[in-house]
Amino acid sequence: MEIKQLRYFVTVANAASFTRASNILHVSQPALGLQIKKLEDELGASLFHRHSRGVEVTEAGAELLKHAEHILEKVTAATAALRAPRIQAKQRVRIGMAPSIAAMFAQEVSAAIAQHPGVQLDLVEATSTILSEMVLSDSVDFALSCETLPLPPTNREHLLDEPLFFVRSAHDGVPRETSITFKEAARHPIVIADPMLSRVLLTKLEATAAALNVSLDVRKVLPSVDAVKALVEDEGAYTVMPYVNVRRECERGWLHAQEIVSPTLSRVVFLLTPPNHGLSHGATSCCAIVREVMAVNQMHYCRPAHLASTAQPGAVRVSPRPRVPLLV
Template structure:
């Protein structure tokens, strides 16, 4: 048994599908399956029940998942502690970001880190919100900026930062479009969205059920670039955060409209482990994290507001 096998097993358990886990881990599926079979042979127990929709954990698998998560967190804690032993080495800050945040301010963040945290080395991890939360639980991140509407997760502290309005994005047209439209009007279009675990799709389904509207999701794509490409080609429209399509919006490759009657919003949280040790450079790190929030608010303009602030003018 080794740590890599445990990491692979945890990722499969979390996504419930060996193929998706292999894609996320950047590992060939046969090699991933072999590692799990070797782990099962080592423990003399079946860990996964395989079926057409993916995999489920056996009782032995559930037990291993609990122990493996705890062990991997301990390993990451040991690494963090020993990185700080030598005063000659820079402390490492591993920060998780969603793709939309990375597209908007990723390069600026790297420059800000140099100035704000000269004694801290910044490592950025880009993943969807639910993936960032899971990585934080495994002890792979120090902090994460993640969107979500779920209940708090065990072992993770979260602080609401800002509320962001989602946009309706559609293929570009020659004639000017109204700045806004109703949710019912937007939902008459064929849509491309991410999978069912994606927060935007969950918000859409909830709103459609609440107002008894039809939802026409004709394409599902876990790849954000693929979603944008379908919109640019005119195959579908989508609901997206501004940052997800910022380059195409600025280039005029897609058109955007706001929802006038029932705008869909998401909340950005700052996540960190509940029992994380205080950094030797905590003041600098806190200042850097606050700079990220300020840059995001500047980038989003009227589409976002700090939690507790009044709603922006439409």
């Protein structure tokens, strides 16, 4: 049994898909499948159930997953400990993150890098457009950025496809389905949040609507995520955004999120690095830690742990939310 096989196994289990896992790991699907098959042969047990939507762990796979995650944490800690003596003094590493990415991964990234005693970490939160400028000016060593238009003149590594969700009020009386087709979502009037005024999401929705030959009813484009969420909850509007932006409201029963399918839509998360020079030893180590953290934790933050549609009618307790006057 090899560490690489355990890392591949954990990534497939968390991604629930060989396709997504191969993109995260930057290996081909046949190579990934071969390593999983070798692991299954060595253990004498099937680790995954395959189905049309992807994969899920078997009972044996669930047991292995608990141990594998613990082993990989120990390996990461050991690697950091062995690398530490090579650094003569603490090296300052500055990582930029877009706000929604920071909400998903900042805490885990900070905790993982804290195991690396040779690094002093500074986290900087800024919009994706500003982050690309900070990378180019060396104000940060590297950054985790969402899609922007135009594309930044930095080196870009595709780290994550963050699925987009159709968001509605939890009080609209509609059965709580886990997904919705793009055509069905397009029948509703939509309000879009665009804090960077980049039109990236609007352009993506318009291009998909044109490809499907359907009309898109966009009523407003506002520069505030909170303002759009308030319109959805209080005035029955609809929106499209990543789940992390509405995670708290969905978990409290105020909003309901449905993953958009046919086609699936996603927002790309990029790792931005300087185009004219390499990274320092500390920054390179932190990059590796960031990739590992995102691979292990993406399913937890990018999708709901469970959806209210799985419960019986009336079984979901919706907590009343205190109302705050909204100025738009």
